Amino acid sequence: MRDIDLSAIRARLAKQDGTGQTGPAFWRSLDEVAETPEFAAMLHREFPEGASEFTDPAGRRDFLRLMGASIALAGAAACTRQPTEHIVPYVKAPEDLVPGKPLFFATAMPFAGTAVPVLVESHMGRPTKIEPNPEHPFTHGGTDLFAQASVLELYDPDRSQTVMGKGEIRPWSELSLALTSAGAGQKGAGGGGLRILSGAVTSPTLAAQIQGLLTAMPQAKWIQYEAIGNDNARAGSKLAFGDYLEPVYRLDQADVILSLDADLLDAGAGKLRYARDFATRRQVVPGQTAMNRLYVAESSPSNTGSKSDHRLSLKAREIPALAGAIAAGLGVAGAAGQAPASATAFATEVVKDLQAHRGRALVVAGERQPAAVHALAHAMNAALGSVGTTVVYTQTPQANPGEGFAGLRDLVNEMNAGTVAVLVILGANPVFTAPSDLKFASAMGKVPLSVHLGLHRDETAAHSQWHVPETHYLETWSDARTGDGTVTVCQPLIEPMYECRSAHELVAALSGEIKTPLEIVQGFWKANWDGRSASAGAGGAFGKLTDTTGVDFATFEKFWRRVLHDGFVPGTAFAPKPVALAAGAVAAAPAAAAVSPASSGVVPNSSDTSVGGLEVTFHADPSVYDGRFANNGWLQELPKPFDKVCWDNVAYISPRTAEQLGVGERKPVVYGVEVYLANLTVNGHTLQVPLWIMPGQPDGSIALHLGYGRTHAGRIGNGLGYNANFFRYSSTPWVLQGASLTLLDQIYNVACTQGHFQMENRALIRVGTRTQFEHDPTFAQHMAHVPKPDESMYAPWKYEGHAWGMAIDLNSCNGCNACVVACVAENNIPVVGKLQVMKGREMHWLRIDRYWEGSPDAPSVHFQPVACQQCENAPCEVVCPVGATVHSDEGLNDMVYNRCVGTRYCSHNCPYKVRRFNFLLYADWDTPTLKMQRNPDVTVRSRGVMEKCTYCVQRINTARQQAKIEDRKIKDGEIVTACEAACPTQAIVFGDLNDKNSRVAKAHADPRSYGLLAELNTRPRTTYLAAVRNPNTALTPEPAGPATGGHH
């Protein structure tokens, strides 16, 4: 409600009367009559819908975006009318579409050699939110941050939109002609000059298509390359079993787990399932002792390491020796090795513990480790009798498994040799992701016809003659396999927004067919659904498929509908393969282990931490992976789990290495965090990197994250961070030796959302050991004095009906960030950009606090998701002068955006600092595609308004309304908040505290349950379940005192 000059209005009306003309019969608002500039400004700035409604074809049919003007009129609504809006109904309404009710469709996000099964929420034809698919036999629900963010990728305004030929816009027909003729031309030569380069493909259909092509042209080759692939694991399995196999772990069966540099819980094809299974084995209840134990030896902090009971930070090159030593200890024939000095105790205890749990022990090796270590791991599992119990081996989800770096190297050689006539790149971006020694870009110049298919006009597109916009997975038909091989048929949620094509169409065009993706995918399954097919391609022949209950599908129609509805093809999971260790596999291992994977440079002994002779390890970036998500604002602004840095990548060094370099403690300043720049030199190549002191990073080792330094990512991703591929070698893509750091006298400002990482002796995250827990299950509740309700002067409010509450199990959370992105997607949370984050104005309603415990050299790390705690005695409400935040009858801490005037007092009085403020106009009112992504059930906040978590009140209301329509009560688990749904470990539980049988009520009754800062008598509705670690007493003698609250 803005000031209105009544006198001016009367004047104008009077004038109209005076001139005798009646003037406009009705006018919309006092402002209009007063002709205030604000009104004009608002028409343009605050009501883009009003103007752009019909210029935006995608929005034409969209009721929901027509359902009102802008929150900028928050107050005005009471006394100012909005401009007339329009309702544009269908001409012929589609069946089973109810305006105002979302529909959910099952599909899967294909991702780097695996797939994430998801349900997609669709509002009036707009996919707006990714939800997990709880029915899926492998993941049983849970998503990762990439799946959650993929919906923004769909609406990315920087997506490639037209076919480009030699830098000009060309029609698709022209390209398909070129492809067909090229394909035909190659047929003659048996396809000798045809090369297809793609990422790891799990799609049976695509695989079959390409196979078809290859059988037609035997000389043609298909290379699958992932910058962050699993070559070493492949090679390891070949070494051990003589064949490329995929180990599938059964963490629910494992009592003792040893991870050798493997980020089991947050990386790789199985992470969702593994995280879930692992968490189930950490659920401690008094008296129950089936708690697993996790040993981790790793070359840089990982989410898996954060959950470990014993974490050993070793240089990557020291781990093979450790593996050898342990293997030897376990009596693996031919295994040998001397564990590094710092790891001997660890090694001996691990050996004991593993042996004590034969058959229920598990050893896992990580991709950063050479094939030999993987082979050793397989051998150890065999020796422990774990094969078949805690690990089984299946064929790889990826079709035609190979070793990507080798394949890529051969390809480049051929290209340079000029033997490649046609290069078709399907969705990959090798010019950016290929190791620098391959010089892929220059090699591409030697290829007569290069075609690139990609979501963006990226670095590779810039170097190829043809570029085709790729359909997003939400726009097209396809299929994909999850880690266990289960196939999901991916269905489109929306027509392709631009002139896009899918890999299926491109390959079809190569073989001279013009088909739609639906024809192709459906065709494949028509041929394979009942096992009658002779042409079972490399996608793997499927036997006769039955539904989950084992009943045959009568017709293909039934099969197809069922499969699309469920989101997976039942019975397509791979059967475990019987394996036998190849002779000599392990004999080769210690040798391989002894030889460190150094490519060059004299490697000093492992105690050497001089500023020269450093080790460099490469890691996937936690947010943008290998760079494919670089233009995704949600992921760029997502604080990474350990450094809490966003919009950048930094180089980790250990505190001790930092001391030797003379790097001071990084200090929080007004604009972000100041860090030092240093010149990193490896093999004569030098690059400037910002140094980040990372507790738990091995001394003398530098961790670099891939995926930054993009030049053709888009408006968001360009020019951020440094490009670590610069150092990468196709021979040793993961670890380099002999690097040197020279500190520069330059400061670089990093956007970091948590500049401070000590808990300052405050009992915020409460951790105990298993013994402490068994001795006193309520240990966490004794760490702070919490006043009783009746200690208050006032009688507490009664909450009849529902009383919503939440519980977060710190024992399960591994800081994977999926919940944060889910919250952003669900609640229309804006992206504010690096500068605003540096100023301390990030908008995330849900953040994950990270604290270190113990010595900076060997710390343990703790994660704590913090959103609004919905305090019953909410301090924020009392100080709001306009009552914009008050309690609901069900105990929610309501935030009324349209009433808020923005004094920010509530934020000051919130001890949890979970409230976020729109200091500027952060919401994007202009970009049409971004508006399509918005959740219509959540108000888009405007400038000057406070906002915060509301327990997804829109979901609560929707459920309540549905329950009322159906004359029933709301069931427990019917309301699932966005964060709860996304969580792969089920760490978050939401429900009704008044319902004593609800999961959340039980969780609140759990002895581990405690309220964060409850000593302030805020009486939070969210409680945390204290973490319980299960350390091996032989390695760490029990602390005499009480359990730690993150003290020290």
Place this chain on the structure above:
Amino acid sequence: MSQIFNRSANQIARFSLVGGALAVGLVAWLGLLLMRSDFVTGANANVTQPVQFSHAHHVGGLGIDCRYCHTTVDSARFANIPPTKTCMNCHSQIWLTSSYLEPVRESFRTGQSLVWNRVHDLPDFVYFNHSVHVKKGVGCETCHGRIDQMAGIYQASSLQMEWCITCHRAPEQFLRPREAVYQMGYHPAGDQLTIGRDLVKKYDVKSLTSCSTCHR
């Protein structure tokens, strides 16, 4: 007179002082009324439409049920505006040549949607759900007025928050039996309050006045 002011000055001064005070009060009161007046709320203002569809004719005259066109009123938040197809169900048979209906036929021919002007327009931050209100016995008429008598459509209520609140605080004053929800010109068989109170119990009507009931 050699003094500064003449006699009349006293009266002028006093009058202007008292008059000024009164004027301020008057303006304030007018302001309060203005905020609630029709030209601010847009109530009772005829909204012109691409096709001058007459509810009076279709509902009052032909007695077509609300739900024939507003199909999702009892199942969803949005009551739905009928697709052109719905009009053509009848108008492919009758009034084939009426120039009135040309836009409808054109829409059906070309597949271009009709563009209606919104009549009941709540602000974006208000989340209203038709289905629940219908379920709880709030008649269409209660908010939308005598649609069956509206030749041209207009908004019958102020749609201001205080107006919503009056019912949310005292639903018994407005509720009617579910079977009468779509009825126009409904008269309670007996005392509205007693009937209303029974219905509140019968339909388990909660009077929700929490902010998050409507604002998120």
Place this chain on the structure above:
Amino acid sequence: MADTLLYGLMAEFTSTDALVSAAERVHQEGYTRIDALTPIPVHGLAEAMGYDDRRIQKMILAGGLFGCAAGLGLQLHVNLIGWNINIGGVYLSGYPLNVGGRPLVSLPAFIIPTFELTILFAALTAVIGTLALCGFPEPYHPVFNVKRFRERGSTDGMFLCVEAEDPKFDAAKTRDFLKGLGARGVYDVEP
């Protein structure tokens, strides 16, 4: 009565003390419609002429009490009245809400607005009351017709004015009487 061309007579004195004693004499003489005009407050002067006005205190007290009641009443109304009140089309209900688990009537918090309104209304009454009791605004007054008064009246002149309306007033006699009181000069006050 006697001389309608005259509003009254005005005598000027040289010191406050002289003025006070003169005023006493005039009062004792039985004059009732008299007034003393001074550039500074002179204590005992009004009393000397038999004026003792104490209404203003009572008015201010009343104003304060009203403010107090209004302040507390407003807050109680807003936090308690949860039903519909509609006066002349204007909606006057309160809106009881659970604010941070505090009771609807949080008296300690309500004290402050109540106190402030008390002061506000008392102060307003004080000023408005003063104007009313003095009959202000009154920019025109016959005494300003006296040139001498216009020149010295608000600087250092001490004046005593007897109105013609006074029953005992007689232009000649009163002039002599005032002269007799040691007036520095006596002037006619035109109406």
Place this chain on the structure above:
Amino acid sequence: MSSPNPSPPPTIPVLGPGHNYASITDKISDIVLQFRAPIRWFLGFVVGFTLLQGLLLAIYMLLFKGVGVWGINIPVGWGFDIINFVWWIGIGHAGTLISAILLLFRQQWRTSINRAAEAMTLFAVACALLFPIFHTGRPWLAAYWLLPYPNTMGVWPQFRSPLIWDVFAVSTYGTVSALFWFTGLIPDLATMRDRARTRVGQVIYGALALGWRGSARHWQIYETAYLILAGLSTPLVLSVHTVVSFDFAVSLLPGWHATIFPPYFVAGAIYSGFAMVLTLLIPMRSIYGLQDMITLRHLENMAKIMLVTGLIVFYGYMMEAFFAWYSANEFEKYMIYNRTTGPYWYMYWTLIFCNGFVPQLLWFKRIRLNVGILFLISIIVNIGMWLERYVIIVTSLHRDFLPSSWGMYQGSRYDWSFYLGTMGLFLTLFYLFIRVLPMIAMFEMRMLLPGGGNTPKDSH
């Protein structure tokens, strides 16, 4: 403070020798009525008016871009805005104290400074009032949603919030101060009316004088009302800064949540207020040669009050530290530790220097009587009091309960132009005031003369 006994043989008189009613009246009224403003007046006015433009720019940016143009963030959501608000409100207090409390204590020496001090109060409150409106994210709404009126939403202000208390306290304070000031002006306006040379002047002053003619009956009512107004203002002025201190004391933030805030804030307010009075009057009396009306006696008494209130404030600082230790509360303890040694340590220690040590100089009479040094000290104290608010607001907010949410703060260029701009507004108004109204109460000055009714029982 100087003794309540009104006429001790004062070492220095409150009024120079050789004055009579006429001379006092001439001297004061001529400053306004003779139209030659000294060059130094113009200089001062130009400075103020220039700064004022900065305020307009800052407000423009604020309205069109949002409060994001300031340096604030989460956790430090209040910066210069509230610092300046508290600072200006505090400055206002001296005026009311001089005119009301000293009146009740019958301090003659208030007479020659109360008019200017009250004007200062008004203008300071005007500056302060800008911030509660413009610090909000949506000022166009805050401007009236903070007031209780029957709106169409049927919702009302939330009376438990200290910010609403502020609205009531500050607006009441502003209104009452204005009324008090105007009431005091009426007799002088009559004087101006009678002495004005031009017709325009006569009419304007005449209209404002409401027809005051010095009638004994009017004096009687007038004096009662004036005295009661003073009686009302006294608790009011004490309440205002108490309420302002509640903005902090009522919250649960370490460094804000303290019971000593009310007395400590009120003392601080008076402290800074008197400093500002000195800062204004010391140049003023020399520009207009008023040394015989605003004598060293006045300056010395004000210096004494500054010394007393300064000591109270210093005590407050020490108590904050003591409570932090005595509470044995880890959050409180960290708060004071962070204040003294954290990133903003220099702010804290500069504050201690300005408000703790410098005022101790006032123990010495020689310094109290040295106009130059006094002026310097008054400036230092003004700075110190601004720093006090900076320390309380910023260093408490930037590190509170959860280390994960700690942050830093620094004012942006618009913070500064807004702050300096309010100074410009203040100066502009003050310089205009001394051009159009008598800056010293003439009729009260007259009463200091023997025979002016200047006896104990009627020091009025």
